[in-house]
Every structure is written in structure tokens, then in C-alpha cells.
Amino acid sequence: MAQRGVIIGLDIGRYAVKAAWVESRSGRPVIRRLEQLRLPYEGTDPFAVIGPWLASLHIGRTPCVLGIPGTDVICQPLTLPPADPRTAEQAVDIEVIRFNEMASETMLYGFIPFEGTPGQRALQLCMARPAAVEPLLSFTKDAGLNLVDLIPMPAALHAAGASSFRESEQPVILADVGDTSTVVTIASRRGFLFGRAFAGGGRLFTEALARLNRIPPAQADSLKTSRSETTETNTPAPDLTGAIDIWVAELQSCVAVFDSLFTARDMRPGRLLLAGGSASLTGFAGQVATRMPFPVELFRDLPGYPATDQPESFAAAVGLAWTGHLPPEQRISLLPRTMRDEQVFRRQKPYWLAAAAMAGLILVATVIGGYRDIRRKQAMLGTQRAGLARRQQLAGRIEGVKFRNDQLRAMAAPVGTMLTTGARFQLLITHITGLLPADGSDWIRLIADADSYFPGRGFTPPRRRKNPDEPDVNPLRPAASDGIPSMVQTLIIEGYTRRLDFSTVRNLIVSLKTLDFVESADLLGDDRVVLPPEATRPALRPGVQRFVLEVKLR
Amino acid sequence: MIASRFQLKSWSERQQVLAVIVLAGLIIFSLAFALLLPLNADRRRTERDIDQMRTQLAARNYLLDETALQQGLNAEHALNRLLYSEWTNAASRVAGVPQHETSVNASVGHIDFKVAVLEASQRLHRKSRALGIILPREFGMDASVNSTEDARQLMLQLRSLENFIELLFAIKAVSFTRAEPLAPVTHRTPPSDEAYLEEYPLDFEFRGDLANVMAFFHEILESSHPFCVRRLRIEVPDDAPDGQINVKGVVSTLVFMKDPAELQPERQTGPRFFSPIGH
Numbered sequence A: 001m002a003q004r005g006v007i008i009g010l011d012i013g014r015y016a017v018k019a020a021w022v023e024s025r026s027g028r029p030v031i032r033r034l035e036q037l038r039l040p041y042e043g044t045d046p047f048a049v050i051g052p053w054l055a056s057l058h059i060g061r062t063p064c065v066l067g068i069p070g071t072d073v074i075c076q077p078l079t080l081p082p083a084d085p086r087t088a089e090q091a092v093d094i095e096v097i098r099f100n101e102m103a104s105e106t107m108l109y110g111f112i113p114f115e116g117t118p119g120q121r122a123l124q125l126c127m128a129r130p131a132a133v134e135p136l137l138s139f140t141k142d143a144g145l146n147l148v149d150l151i152p153m154p155a156a157l158h159a160a161g162a163s164s165f166r167e168s169e170q171p172v173i174l175a176d177v178g179d180t181s182t183v184v185t186i187a188s189r190r191g192f193l194f195g196r197a198f199a200g201g202g203r204l205f206t207e208a209l210a211r212l213n214r215i216p217p218a219q220a221d222s223l224k225t226s227r228s229e230t231t232e233t234n235t236p237a238p239d240l241t242g243a244i245d246i247w248v249a250e251l252q253s254c255v256a257v258f259d260s261l262f263t264a265r266d267m268r269p270g271r272l273l274l275a276g277g278s279a280s281l282t283g284f285a286g287q288v289a290t291r292m293p294f295p296v297e298l299f300r301d302l303p304g305y306p307a308t309d310q311p312e313s314f315a316a317a318v319g320l321a322w323t324g325h326l327p328p329e330q331r332i333s334l335l336p337r338t339m340r341d342e343q344v345f346r347r348q349k350p351y352w353l354a355a356a357a358m359a360g361l362i363l364v365a366t367v368i369g370g371y372r373d374i375r376r377k378q379a380m381l382g383t384q385r386a387g388l389a390r391r392q393q394l395a396g397r398i399e400g401v402k403f404r405n406d407q408l409r410a411m412a413a414p415v416g417t418m419l420t421t422g423a424r425f426q427l428l429i430t431h432i433t434g435l436l437p438a439d440g441s442d443w444i445r446l447i448a449d450a451d452s453y454f455p456g457r458g459f460t461p462p463r464r465r466k467n468p469d470e471p472d473v474n475p476l477r478p479a480a481s482d483g484i485p486s487m488v489q490t491l492i493i494e495g496y497t498r499r500l501d502f503s504t505v506r507n508l509i510v511s512l513k514t515l516d517f518v519e520s521a522d523l524l525g526d527d528r529v530v531l532p533p534e535a536t537r538p539a540l541r542p543g544v545q546r547f548v549l550e551v552k553l554r
Numbered sequence B: 001m002i003a004s005r006f007q008l009k010s011w012s013e014r015q016q017v018l019a020v021i022v023l024a025g026l027i028i029f030s031l032a033f034a035l036l037l038p039l040n041a042d043r044r045r046t047e048r049d050i051d052q053m054r055t056q057l058a059a060r061n062y063l064l065d066e067t068a069l070q071q072g073l074n075a076e077h078a079l080n081r082l083l084y085s086e087w088t089n090a091a092s093r094v095a096g097v098p099q100h101e102t103s104v105n106a107s108v109g110h111i112d113f114k115v116a117v118l119e120a121s122q123r124l125h126r127k128s129r130a131l132g133i134i135l136p137r138e139f140g141m142d143a144s145v146n147s148t149e150d151a152r153q154l155m156l157q158l159r160s161l162e163n164f165i166e167l168l169f170a171i172k173a174v175s176f177t178r179a180e181p182l183a184p185v186t187h188r189t190p191p192s193d194e195a196y197l198e199e200y201p202l203d204f205e206f207r208g209d210l211a212n213v214m215a216f217f218h219e220i221l222e223s224s225h226p227f228c229v230r231r232l233r234i235e236v237p238d239d240a241p242d243g244q245i246n247v248k249g250v251v252s253t254l255v256f257m258k259d260p261a262e263l264q265p266e267r268q269t270g271p272r273f274f275s276p277i278g279h
Helices: A046-056 A088-103 A130-143 A153-160 A162-166 A202-213 A217-230 A238-261 A284-291 A311-325 A337-435 A503-513 B013-059 B066-094 B110-131 B151-171 B210-220
Strands: A006-012 A016-025 A028-038 A063-068 A073-080 A108-114 A121-128 A146-152 A172-177 A181-188 A191-199 A271-275 A296-298 A442-449 A490-497 A518-523 A545-553 B175-181 B185-188 B195-208 B228-235 B245-256
Touching: A006 A153, A006 A311, A016 A046, A016 A311, A028 A046, A028 A311, A046 A130, A063 A130, A063 A153, A063 A311, A073 A088, A073 A153, A073 A191, A088 A108, A088 A121, A108 A191, A121 A130, A121 A153, A121 A191, A130 A146, A146 A153, A146 A311, A146 A337, A153 A162, A153 A172, A153 A181, A153 A191, A153 A311, A162 A172, A172 A238, A172 A311, A181 A238, A191 A238, A202 A217, A202 A238, A238 A284, A271 A284, A271 A311, A284 A296, A337 A442, A337 A490, A337 A503, A337 B013, A337 B066, A337 B195, A337 B210, A337 B228, A337 B245, A442 A503, A490 A503, A503 A518, A503 A545, B110 B151, B151 B175, B151 B195, B151 B210, B151 B245, B195 B210, B195 B228, B210 B228, B210 B245
Parallel strands: A006 A063, A063 A146, A172 A271, A271 A296
Antiparallel strands: A006 A016, A016 A028, A073 A121, A108 A121, A172 A181, A181 A191, A442 A490, A442 B228, A490 A545, A518 A545, B175 B195, B185 B195, B195 B245, B228 B245
């Protein structure tokens, strides 16, 4: 089960596997747990044994940092003069390209800066061949580990001894003595100055014991381990001094290389710290001290861990775990770029998910808001439409009643006209009779409607003529008529006057106009006057004139 | 191969997160498209309907509030009641023939007409002799009936003629020259062409003095002899004795076929109102 804030550092060596659970508290490492698995001395594939062991530790998805063995790593300090215009990345890239050309393969690399001489920029570049990394990656994948970084072992030691380095002006050597190799890290408060590994470690002593005691190496290894655990004296067995000399010579050659790179007087190493499983060999540290020009101590500066428990064995594992807590710019990661991107993404994943969730929430809120808004508008529009539909219904009913009224008017109009025609004739006759002069100078001969006055305008045909040869008794009537005969709209009044100035006729016209059912009254045009045939027409008496009036009704 | 590609465990975390985000986005957008777009389309359709309804109402000046429209409807109803009342009054006043005889369904045979003509002729001749008014021997209608003639219409023509001769008797006209039925006229409502009024015209001519003429006008407005003047020519003939006037013309008996309420409601001439579709 993953523990929050804890990173596991896994130091997989030839002889043992060490795991350290480290968490960061207020920027300082706190060791939560240390575990170690001793591997068989010979023969077996270590990864085949480590897998089940890790499973038994219930690591789960706890982030893990693995170390790349020092012998597979090249550490190269770079110094950029003040006038060098290149950025650190560009300088590193050029250096790596040069190495790639020499190695004929693409190196994995990383770097961190350290404080060089004033005005100079200094970088510690670490490189590793992909072939050294791939087995580790394959192992982590098979073991289901949550690998967060791959750190070169010298850099891990630098992180492990950070508190010792930070306090020291002079460079401090931290040597992690493994079974077959030793990793050397030289650092000071200026930073990670130097890293190297050499072949030579605990196995030198095992083989020396086996040779002298004529026992198998595995038995000699057990003997070496039991000696280091039970012997309390600081004096090593005299049979191991030769092996120690070899180891010290290797270390001194490393220091010589460092001295050649950092020639300043204040850059002479001032202390040697010994770490690693083989460093706790009885009398080893003392023997080394007699051969070195500076103090030699066992590295026991692991925070929160008792010195009696040989914490120096776990220095690399703790360093690896603590490196996982450092920000990316303070550690040298040799994780392939794709995996590093994956790690970056994994760190960013919560933010991505949070952003996506937020965006999703906003979208959902927008959708819900839009839905509610549309529904609200639809409700409003529905109300509006219902109101308009009611108005349409009312309008339709008004139209219907109006149509009925128009129909009634249309039906009533001819009936009304027909009913009033007789009364109008009667009123007109009464009116005219009252207007005629008492001296008899004017008189009326005819009052008729226009259709009866003008020939050819008749009504409907008779039901039946008794004798087809007999002429129609009413010459005004046409033979047939279609449709509805017209209503009486115009009256014709024919009369005679003895007034040569037609004054009485004019008075008559003026008077007629005052009748409420008369629209207009005037003399009928002479061209329209209908006269009897000349043969039957009686001659006008002298001083008498005919007048014909046309009265239009409303 | 394809199946393994789509196994979620085989994807990197980056791919998984991306897939989750894309999937969530797709779901949300699908939801939005499936939910909002139809609703929005529905809303736009409703708006279009409303615009159309508004335009229709505005075109006929009906874009008023409901109260105003209700008042307008009430006013039209009041006018309708008034017009209907006027119509029924006029119809009852001028109907020249009893209602049971005017119905198109009235059962009248040719024999009924023939008997009625002969009876009327005898009755009117007897009355004319008693009053001393000269009545033509055949007073406008003979008893012969063609097979194509409608007995009901013939009967109504006869009734009209009888009424008119009675009217002449009533006004004591000096002489009676002619009274002859003309072809009936049917009035129809303009749009539906439905008959609502039949007019039975009579062509007539009589002679009398001015008092007779004024009495004629008076009598035609009486409910006992209601007639409408359709043509009239009042003339003082040159050869007539003093004071005699010749009156000829056409009067009609009105037969109301239907009550206005019975007429078919007509197709509206205004806008065609409709219920908006989609709901």
C-alpha cells in the first residue's frame, strides 16, 4: 500500500539489496524504515530473488528511486569560463555529443551546477549508457514498481551526505564500499564536485580470506561477515592488510584524479567517510586512516537512525530515497526522456484531472444553465403563444360574427330598398302635390322609376303568354331577364310649366333635394328624354314647356 | 492486436488521462447537443410561430389585448342581435303568404293548383261583380299546368295574384286592366348561393284617381296585402277623363325561405388562423 509522502530508495548491489523508506519533513529527510536482503554469493540472477522480496515488503505503488551502479556511470565536471556565451544546457549537450561520438551510442545524461571558482560556471555532468539502464527499467516493470527516478550512485551518495558536505569548506570524500566496487563522491558546501567508481570492494577481502584459509569463497564470505559482526577490536586481521592496501591504492588514484581537476589549495580533501556494507569490516576504517593524510570515519550521519545499527550500509539507499524528494533542478536524473516526461506528467496529473474536472463542471453548469434558461424562455414563449392563440380565437369569432352581420346586411339591403320604394313614391307624390302652384301654371304628367321610364329595361318574363302571336301588353317588359332585377334607385318626374324662366321647376328641384331619401335632383338631359312617337305625340299648348327631372335616391 | 490496443491497462497514464478527459468532454458535449439543440430548435420554432401569429393578427388589426378583443366581440354580438331582430321584424311584417305554404317541402300537386285557380277565379269574379269593378275574364292565370312547372311556385303566384286583386278591390280602383304573374326571383346569399328569399312579382295596370293611388300606397304597406314596389309608372294619360291616372308597374310578394340562423355559416374571408404545429 502506498504511503503518502514516502519515497523508497532501492540500492541493488551484487551482494545485497537495501531499501530505505524516507519522507520529507520540513525539508529534512526522515527515515521511516530500512530493509536489507542478502543475496546468494554466487550464481543466481539477483533480480529473480529481489522480486519476491519486494512483494513481501508490500511496496505497492509507493514511489521508488533506483540507483545506477557507479561503475556504469561517468561523472564529468565541466567548467565554463566567464566569456563562454553558451548556456549550461548547450555546453552539456556539446559535451554529451562528444561522448556519444566516442562511445558510438547515445548516452543518457543529467547535470547539476556546483560553485566553481569565482566568475566561472561549473557543472557536474553524469552519463550512462542505455545498456546499463535497460535492465533496471525492465526489472522495475516486471516487479510492478512505481519508478519515479533513476539516479547515478555518486549523486545518491552526495544526497545522503548532504548534511556533512554542507558544513564543510574542504571537500569531503564519501566512499561507498560495495561487494565488487566502490563508489567515490567528493563534495563540499560548493556542491557535488567529483564522482567515480572503481572495481574493488568487499570481495577483495572475501577472496583474501578464501586464499589464506583455503576455503570456498562463500564460506570465506560468511567468515568475513561473522568477523565484522563479532569482533570488537579495531584491528583487522593481519591476513586482510594486503587487500586493504589494494583498495586504498585505488582510492588514492581517484583522489589524485580529483586533485588534478581541482588544483586549488583549499580544494584538498579534508575527510574520508566510509559507507557501504563492506565498510563496517572490523578495523577497515582504522587501516584506511593509517594510509590517508586526512581523518577517516564511518559514515553514520543518517537522520533519526541509531549509529549502533550500522547505518553506513544504507547510505546509498537513503541517498536515493532522499533524491526523490529533491526538486528536479537539484538532482541528476538518468531516467529516459519518455519516462521522465511520464513522471512529470504523473506529478501534473492531479492538476490536469482537477482542471479537467473543473472544465467538466463548468461545462455541466453551462449545459444545466442553458437548459434551464431555454426551458424558462420556452415557458415564457408558451405563455405568449397561448395568449396569442386566445387572441386568434377571439379574432376568429369576431370575424365569424362580422361575417354574419355582413351577411344579414347584404340580405336586408334589397328587402329594405323594396319595402321603402312604395313609401318613397308616396312621399314624393305628396311632396310634389304640395309644391305645385295653386294657379295651375305647373302640373305633373308622369312619375316613374327609371327602369319603367326608359324603354327596354323590364322585369322578369311572364309565366306564360296565352297566345304566342299576341304581342306583349307591356312593351316595357323584356322577353327574359337573368339574375335579380335592379332596385329602384332613380325616379323620373315629367311635367309642364308655363313659367318660361323655369323658376318653379328650380324651386321644385331645390325642394326635392331637402327630402332625406333624395341624394340628388336635377333636370334630365334633353338627349335622354323619352318622347312618344311624333304621330301620337300631342302638340304642346302655347306658352307651355315640358320639363323632366331625374331624382336619385339614397 | 486491436483488442490489446484498447485494453485500458496497456495504455500509459498520459493516454488514460487523455482518454478520460476526451471521453468526459464527449459525453458532456453529446449531452449538450442531444439536450440543448433540440430544445433550442423548439424554442426557435415557437418564436417563429409567435411572429407569424403576431403578423397575422396585426394584418387584421387584431393585435390588441384580450379585453379589447372581447369588447369587440361583444359589440359585434350586440350588432348581430340588432340586425337579426330587424330582419325578423321585417320578415314577419312583409311576408305575403302564410309560412306553411311557403316551405319548399310543402306538398302541393298540380291538381291543388288547378282547383285553387278555379276557386279563386269564381270567388274574385263574384266579388268584382258585387263591387262593380270590371275584372278581366282570365285574371292573369289560367288553370293549365305544364309538366315542367313547379306547383308550389304556381300556387304562390296564385296567392300573390289573389292578394293583389283583393288590394285593388280594397282601394276601389276605377278599372283593372292587367294583373299577371312574372317569373319568380330567388335571392341568394352571395358566397354560399343559398336561397333565403323568393320574390313573386306581378305585372299590373289599373286606372283610378289620386285618392286610389294614395290608397294603393297605403294598402301595400298593410300586413293584409303586403307588397313591394319594384317598378312603377304613374301617368296621366292624354285621353283619360279628368283626374284619372294610369298606374302600371311591378309589385312583388316576398316569401322568406329561411331564417338567417338556418343559413350555413360561411367560409371566413379573413386570415386563416391556425394552431402552431410542434406542440
